[in-house]
Amino acid sequence: MKFWQALTWIEPEQLLEAAKFAEEVGFEGVFLGDHGVYPQQVTARYPYSTDGLPPMAPEDPYPDCWVTLGALSAATSTLKFSVSVYVLPLRNVFEVARATGSLDLFSDGRFLFGVGAGWMEDEFDIYGVPFRQRGKRMDEMITILRKLWQGGWVEHQGEYYDFPALQVSPAPGRQVPVLVGGGNKAALRRAARNDGWLGAGSAPEEVPAVLQEIAQYRAEYQRQDQPFETIVGLTTPPDVDTFKRLEAAGMTAGVSYPFKFALGARSSLDEKKRLMEQFAESIIRHCR
Structure with a gap:
């Protein structure tokens, strides 16, 4: 099993050194979080907590994903990168195509694009994007991105996007x-x-039940023979036996908690390095 280190909400000045150390001790990759803006008044309910309250705060840092991942790719050589998750339907599809394509080129193919439909309706209202259309809009954006990543002339006529032949280069x-x-x-x-x-x-x-449900859908779409990653954060403390059991059920990668959860809102770089080293010693080296 592979393991990723969450760098969500980390102090920006520590990002580069934390990523380099994650690579050094054996993490497969690192990921950031994403929000475009954080409204002063958030009325939307967070779907992944029992009380509906989000784990992030307005002052938690969300540096631009593409600037940050570009810097991390230049500072490392084997580490992979993602976003968990980029709120795709908020954004302009052509700008996303250029940023993601450039990052994939400069990182020598070490980029995995983690996307989500988003939960914060207040954010969509500020961007002027219809919240109820976000899922279908995102599906069409992924279709367009896949065309643009291939390079050459691309045209598209869809429900939300309609454009003549154009190029986004380099792809x-x-x-x-x-x-x-x-x-x-x-x-x-x-x-x-x-x-x-x-x-x-x-x-x-x-x-296991979620992985089985996804496997059923993949068979329905005749994609069961295609490569597929399942990077899953757990709500329980890391445990070798648990990871091995879930690997047997089809989970391909585990996650080391965001430092905010493990060490508090702010911590030193040395504290973060010690935590990553402990995770590597107690988990990663026993799950290879």
């Missing part, structure tokens, strides 16, 4: 893996149509 010339976050049926089906699933945080006993 990676490959299909960047698209991993989908979310726990509802629509999100799991969307993941099955693409290249992987990003779990937002599940109890270990819940994971």
Whole structure:
């Protein structure tokens, strides 16, 4: 089993060194979080907590994903990168195509595009994007991105996007893996149509049933023979036996908690390094 380190909400000045150390001790990859803006008044209910309250705060840092991942790719050589998750339907599809394609090129194919439909309706209102259309809009955006990543002239006529032949260059010339976050049926089906699933945080006993559901959808879409990643954060403390059991059930990667959860809102770089080293010693080296 592989393991990813969550760098969500980390102090920006520590990002580069934390990523380099994650690579050094054996993590497969690192991921960031994403929000475009954080409204002062949030009325939307967070879907992944029992009380509906989100784990993030307005002051938690969300540096631009593409600037940050570009910097991390230049500072490392084997580490992979993702976002868990990028709120795709908020954004302009052409700008996303250029940013993701450039990142994939400069990182030598180490980028996995983690996307989600988003939960914060207040954010969609600020962007002027219809919240109720976000799922269908995202599906069409993924279709367009896959065309643009291939390079050459691309045209598209769809429900939300209609444009004549155009090019976004340079293009990676490959299909960047698209991993989908979310726990509802629509999100799991969307993941099955693409290249992987990003779990937002599940109890270990819940994971096998979700993986089985996704496997059924993949068979329905005749994608069961395609590569597929399942990067799942667990709500319980890391445990070797649990990870091995879930690997047998089809989970391909586990997650080391965001430092905010493990060490508090703010911590030193040395504290973070010690935590990653402990995770590597107690978990990663026993699950290879």
